Amino acid sequence: MKKYTILISGVAALGGLLFGFDTAVIAGAISGLKDYFALNNGDIGLVVAAASIGCIPGAFFSGRLADKYGRKKMMLLTAVLYVITSIGSGIAGSFAQLVIYRFVGGVAIGMASTLAPIYISEVAPASFRGRLGMMQQLAIVLGILIAFISNYALANTGFAFITAHNQWRFMLAAALIPSLIFFFLLALVPESPRWLILNDKLVQAKKVFTRIYEDEAAEKEVNIVKADIQKSSTKFRFRDIFSKKYKRVVLIGIVFAAIAQLTGINIIFYYAPLIFEKTHVGGSVLFQTVLTGIVNLIFTLIAFALIDRVGRKKLLLWGSTIMGFCMFIIGFLFYENRLGNYFVLITVFVYIAAFASTWGAVLWVYVAEIFPNRIRGHATSFAIFGNWSANAIVSYTFPIMLAGIGAPATFFSYGIINLAMILFVSKYIFETKGVPLERIEERYQNVS
Template sequence: MKKYTILISAVAAIGGLLFGFDTAVIAGTIPALRTYFSLDDNAIGLVVAAASIGCIPGALFAGNLANRYGRKLMMLVTAVLYVVAAIGSGIAGSYEALVLYRFIGGLAIGMASTLAPIYISEVAPAEYRGRLGMSQQLAIVMGILLAFISNYFIDSAGWSFLTPENTWRYMLAAAVIPSVIFFILLMFVPESPRWLIQRERHDHAHLIFGKIYEEVKAKEELETVQMDIAADKQGLRFMEIFSPKYRKVVWIGVIFAAIAQLTGINIIFYYAPLIFEKTHVGGSVLFQTVLTGVVNLIFTIIAFWLIDRIGRKKLLLTGSAVMGICMVVVGTLFYTDNLDNYWVLGAIFVYIAAFACTWGAVLWVYVAEIFSNKIRGSATSFAIFGNWTANAIVSWTFPVMLSEMGAPVTFFIYGVINFLMIAFVAKYVFETKGVSLEKVESMYAGL
């Protein structure tokens, strides 16, 4: 695999780094926001979920916009939205303004979570698509860890201009730096060659394929994609993804993306300080939160080695089982009030490790590779829409569930959900390891 392919995939994946940063940075600001704006549990849930709510239209429309205007242009728009959201959140003068700018940030996150997997899947050679597609997830977890480290550093820096009343502003505004870097680097990446072929810009597409493959392979790839697209020259209206030809694979993608959130992973990343405050182990909850980010990063790197060797399906089945057990263990520890040790922290670390190696690794690869060239933009967009809808529900309801139902019941519910996911994966997820994008569609045609 050429370095050029790695570089352009890495730049596209920076959108994922900002995705991780913007969604996780709120965790360190919750206590300050609760005091500063006098917020109850429902209001806290909304300000956390505002980004996820913004992701819903961002993800839903990104695919169609990318089909019309190109993957690169829409990624540039995403970078601009990230900058606006970071600055706006940092200077927000009211709770309503903060929610609004968090929503704008969510638009950017939803777009990035759709566009980066599409772009990477369309430039990646089939034998490396899993690992390159995982660069999105690696960037996300690096963004999460960067947010936790940034929060911890700002909180403990001791600079004179930082006060309990404004520290949260600097935490939220810190995203402006990687956002600007993302915009600049995007100027140097090419458009997706598959999108160029759809626009009948074959010479330009051949030039880009020539930078990704050796010349003979570049010509073969160009001809393969040309034939696939020529087989159905008519344009795609969004509602056509629900036609009998595509309906089953689209709904599999949507449900798959949604249940990835129902694992409960983001109740950990969004509310880790809130959870750790309920244990009795002492120490800085922000530092403990940083450790969850470190575990997430380490096991995401391990997943790079696993995904194209073990395959997608085995990873998903194993991950669901381990995560289900961990959620039950955490619920049991809260039920028995056995919180004066490190068992809760340990169980959460194992849970995060299992997610990072399995569902976190596979999600962004799978939802972009199971759809054919014709529907990839719109179908991936709709699948990510399902992901963010579930994310918004989970992030908004968790503090209320924790308050009204208690920690044991809340974690038991997520444990059961993880066990139920095993049945879905066993029946509806096919192994796509090493299969070309043009061949994956036929695997689902018989459902």
């Protein structure tokens, strides 16, 4: 694999870094926002969920727009929206303004979560697609960790102009720097060669493939993709993804993407300070949150060595099993009020490690690789729309569940969901390890 392929995949994945930063940065700002705007539990849920709600239209429409205007142009628009939300969230003068800017940021996140996996899957050689696709997840994890470190640093800075009253503004505005970097680095990225072939731009597509493969392999790749696209000469419409030919794989994709949120991973990252406030060990709450980000990063790196060797399906099965038991243990510790020890922290870290090396590693790779070339943009967009819809529900309801039915019942519920996911994976998830994109259709047609 050429270094150029790694470079352009890495730049595309930077949208994921901002995705991770913007979704996680709110964790450190919640306490300051609660005091500044006098928020109740429902308000907290709304300001956290606003980004997730914005992700829904961002994910839903970005695939179709990317199919029409190209992957690169839509990634540039994503970078612009990140800049807007960074500045706007930092200067918001009212709770309503903050929610609006968080929504705009969510649109950008929804777009990035759709576009980067599509782009990377379309430039990656089959034997490296899992690892290159994981660059999106690695970038998300780095973004989350950077957000946690940034929050911790801003909360403990000695600068007189950063106070307990306004530090949340600096936390939310900090994404401006990586947003600008993402925008300017996109100049290095070519358009997706598969999108170019879809739009009859064969000369440009061959130039891009030549920089990814050797000359003969590039010519062969162009012909393979061209032949795959020419299987159907009719004009494609969005409703065609629900045709008899594609319906099964689209349903598998959207359910898979949605239940990835029902693992409960984002209740850990969005609300880590609220959870750790109920425990009584391990130093400051923000420092404990930084540790969760470090664990997430370490086990995401471990997943690099596993995803193209072990395969997607086995990782998902192991992850659901471990995460399910961790949720039950956390619920039991809250039920017994045994929070004055390190076991609850260790269990949270094990849960995060299991997610990072399994579901977190597989999610963004799988949803972009299982769909045929002809429907990839539309279908990936629709699947990730399901992911963010579930995310919005989880992030909004968690503080309400925590206050209403209590921590034990809340975590027990997520434990049951995780174990139930084993059945779905066993029956419907098909292995894609090492399979060229143009041959994956053969795999899903054999799923019972």
